[in-house]
Amino acid sequence: MKEREKVYSHIKKGDSEIYRAVSGEIDRQQEGLEMIPSESYASRAVLEAIGSVFENKYSEGYPKKRYYGGQKYTDIVEQIAIKRAKKLFRFEHANVQPYSGSPANFAALNAVCAPGDTIMGMDLRFGGHLTHGWKVSVTGKYFNSAQYTTDKNGFLDFNEIEKLAKKHKPKVIICGYTAYPRTIDFAKFAEIARGVGAYLLADIAHIAGLVAAGEHPSPAGFADIVTTTTHKTLRGPRAGMILCNGNPSDPLKPIKNPTKKDLPTLIDRSIFPGMQGGPHIHTIAGVAVALKEASTKEFKAYAKQVVKNAKKLADIFNNRGLRLSTGGTDNHLILMDVTPFGITGKEAEExxxxxxxxxxxxxxxxxxxxxxxxxxxRLGTPCVTIRGMKEPEMDILGNAIADTLEDKKNIRKAKLAVKELCAKFPLYKGL
Ligand SMILES: Cc1ncc(COP(=O)(O)O)c(C=O)c1O
Incomplete structure (x- = not known):
């Protein structure tokens, strides 16, 4: 029996329709190259953890303070995840219960803002996330949202950001993005936030793996609150985390005039009971496994290579005369203007x-x-790097992409190049 049939033997037997979809998706992932910068491949250990029997367990509350019985092992899992998160990202408090990045962001804002308070994040069209105050998001509806943009070359414009902060006096300034290819200067953001008495929230969802590995400066020491997803460069399951400094106080004691030292309590209360019910302990088990993996030297080497690969791709694109936002990249992603080819982003994607x-x-x-x-x-290198590709493969890949965008006639040849790379760098080998 093939390993796939063994691993998924129960679905195969019990629900052939879903088995076929799972199997088809494994093939799709193995036979194509994933260059969506917010994606990565979780390890088999992470996949096992999220498929574990913790799936069955309700554990509302926090370790040692639960509303249901039978918490011996859930407490162990959540405490390990918290301990690893604090150590890896160098913060004193971690909440590992957010279901994903969007709820983590809303919970962080809800922890320190009342409806109608002003928040300030990057405009979605310039690289910010929906949950940074974009008008259709709950964060743009419940809070008064001021939005900053970039300069004409795509770089953060700290003069504009400071001017807007002074004008709007936001309660929270959000930095950290969905489509920003350059290093974020957390110190500069902290200075601006301090100047207007705002909390600084760093959403490191995209770059968490790079931060963990020291390939991007850390927000520790600068941001009051850090939110992140765990499934992008960090390579964990689909979930979120919130980090800050201090220790939570008595969960039942009211807080009158909250200050920064109350952040752990405010954040914990904002997640539960503020926004969520039972934590997804099976996912938290996967987060714990991913955090352990992220502290290894193999992970550091992966993160280093992610950046090297992105820089190599950017060099290839630049050499071929393509237009990159900010002219290149410092991290895992590249933002490319494809209109010089006479096509739009939609056509390029297709x-x-x-x-x-x-x-x-x-x-x-x-x-x-x-x-x-x-x-x-927008394209990124985490997935191709996890498959083991390095600069020579980026050469092949970059040119295949440029050829395809340049002329439809090149599709056949480029497709073959991608096929060869997939065969040479297998994913979930044997599955
Ligand atoms: C910067 C940033 N924050 C938050 C999120 C939201 O994460 P999720 O999709 O897990 O809700 C994303 C997702 O792309 C993101 O890029």
Whole structure:
């Protein structure tokens, strides 16, 4: 029996329709290259943890303070995850219960803001996330949202950010992005936030793996609150975390005039009972495993290579005369204007899908085109790096992408190049 049939023998027997979809998705992931920068491949150990019997358990509350019985092992798992998160990211308090990045962001804002308070984040069209105060998000509806943009080359413009902060006096300034290819200067943000008495929230969802490995400066010592997903560069399961400094106080004691020292309590209360019910302990078990993996030297080598690969790709694109936002990258992602090819981001995404590369259309800073058909694409290197690819493969890949965008006629040849890379760098080998 093939390993896949063994691993999924119960689904195969009990629900052939879902088995076929699972099996098809394994093939799709193995036979194509994933270049969506917010994706990665979780290890088999992480996959086992999230498929464990913790799935069955309700554990509302926090370790040693639960509302249900039978918590001997859930407490162990959550405490380990918390301990590892605090150590890896160098914060004194960690809440590992957020179901994902979006609820983590809302919970963090809800912890320190009342409805109608002002928050300030990056405009979605310039690289910010929906939950940084974009108008259709609950964060843009419950809170008064001021939004900053970038300069004309796509770089953060600290003069503009400071001016806006002084004008709007936000309660929270959010930094950390969905589509920003450059290093974030957390110290500069902290200075601006301090100047206007705002909390600094660093959403490191995209770069968490790079931060953990020291490949991007840490927000520790600068941000009051850090939110993150655990499933992007960090390579864990789909979940979120919130980090801050201090210790939580008595969960039942009211807090009159909260200060920074109350952040752990405010954040914990905002997650539960504020926003969520029972934590997904099976996912938290996966987060714990991923955090352990992220502290290894193998993970450090992966994160280093992620950045090297992205820089190599950017060099190739630049050499071929393509237009990159900010001219290149410092991290795992590249934002490219594809309009010089006479196509839009949507067409580029579709064309690259034909050579088995998945990435996403994306607005570029100051994009004249609408969000559903923007001028650019966003691509990243975590997944190809996990498969073991290095600079020589980026050479092949970068040129295959550029060829495909340049002329539809090159699709056949580029598709073959991608196929060869997939065969040479297998994913979940044997599965
Ligand atoms: C910077 C940032 N924050 C938060 C999120 C939201 O995470 P999730 O999709 O897990 O809700 C994302 C997702 O892409 C993101 O890029």
């Amino acid at each position: 064309r690259l899908e034909q050579i088995a590369i998945s990435l996403n259309k994306n607005a570029i800073p100051h994009d004249p085109n609408p969000p559903y058909n923007p001028s650019g694409i």
